[in-house]
Amino acid sequence: MIFKIFIFLVIVLSSELKSEIVVDPGEMIAIKTSSCPDIKNKQVFFYTFNKIDYAIVPSPFTKNSKLINTYCVPIKVNKKNYGESRITILDVSKVNLSEEDGQRAYKESQLIKNSLNKYSTDIKSSLKFINPVDGIISSRYGKQRYINDQPRSPHLALDIAAPEGTRIIAPAAGKVILIGDFFYSGNYLILDHGFGLISSYSHMSKVHVQMNDYLSQGDVIGKVGSTGRVTGPHLHWSVYLGGERINPESLIAENFFEKLFQ
Numbered sequence: 350m351i352f353k354i355f356i357f358l359v360i361v362l363s364s365e366l367k368s369e370i371v372v373d374p375g376e377m378i379a380i381k382t383s384s385c386p387d388i389k390n391k392q393v394f395f396y397t398f399n400k401i402d403y404a405i406v407p408s409p410f411t412k413n414s415k416l417i418n419t420y421c422v423p424i425k426v427n428k429k430n431y432g433e434s435r436i437t438i439l440d441v442s443k444v445n446l447s448e449e450d451g452q453r454a455y456k457e458s459q460l461i462k463n464s465l466n467k468y469s470t471d472i473k474s475s476l477k478f479i480n481p482v483d484g485i486i487s488s489r490y491g492k493q494r495y496i497n498d499q500p501r502s503p504h505l506a507l508d509i510a511a512p513e514g515t516r517i518i519a520p521a522a523g524k525v526i527l528i529g530d531f532f533y534s535g536n537y538l539i540l541d542h543g544f545g546l547i548s549s550y551s552h553m554s555k556v557h558v559q560m561n562d563y564l565s566q567g568d569v570i571g572k573v574g575s576t577g578r579v580t581g582p583h584l585h586w587s588v589y590l591g592g593e594r595i596n597p598e599s600l601i602a603e604n605f606f607e608k609l610f611q
């Protein structure tokens with residue numbers, strides 16, 4: 350009898366302790382705020398699903414096969430190999446930059462970085478995005494990039510190829526916080542979805558919005574193009590959460606909510 354009670358207690362306790370979250374790099378993680386009260390004071394994305402409050406945090410790509418101990422719940426990031434992608438850029442001046450272009454690209458990267466560090470609380474979009482463009486996925490998130498056989502940073506975005514001029518829409522409500530014509534990204538814009546959730550759109554032929562515009566999900570923001578450093582017309586779409594580039598494809602997946610709040 351005592352042995353049976355002991356086994357029962359072990360089962361109950363182990364199920365209580367089984368709080369570790371296991372996730373792939375580049376995904377979102379939902380942590381119940383009730384199980385982690387301190388998280389309410391952090392600058393994270395908060396979301397209520399089925400009347401339960403969650404903090405939504407990123408699983409950084411750089412934490413591949415590592416453990417995250419930042420929150421009160423340990424997060425184990427799976428080891429995952431996303432494969433590689435090799436592209437050829439014929440215009441070598443866009444691969445081996447002149448001093449002038451190098452300075453320009455650096456200034457632009459600082460401008461982009463400043464916009465990406467925003468944490469605004471006046472906007473709140475849905476977490477469930479819709480596809481920003483009707484096209485074919487030409488390069489997925491996480492691939493190790495080689496440009497003209499030189500190893501480069503991993504591709505932490507989703508490339509969607511579509512004919513020049515195809516409409517691009519806002520995948521979620523947001524505010525336009527940066528527009529520019531940039532060395533690498535061409536015609537580029539950033540949407541702030543609030544609480545550290547941000548997305549960016551590169552290589553557009555046309556931009557149809559203005560700085561500080563508030564957009565609804567589905568509003569046209571621009572057209573697919575091949576401006577900046579590209580091999581052909583496509584949208585290079587990045588999504589950031591808490592300053593980390595996450596996998597945009599997960600946000601438009603059919604089972605998004607089931608997977609996030611499992």
Ligand SMILES: [Zn+2]
Pocket residue numbers: 488504506507508584585586
């Ligand atoms: Zn890309």
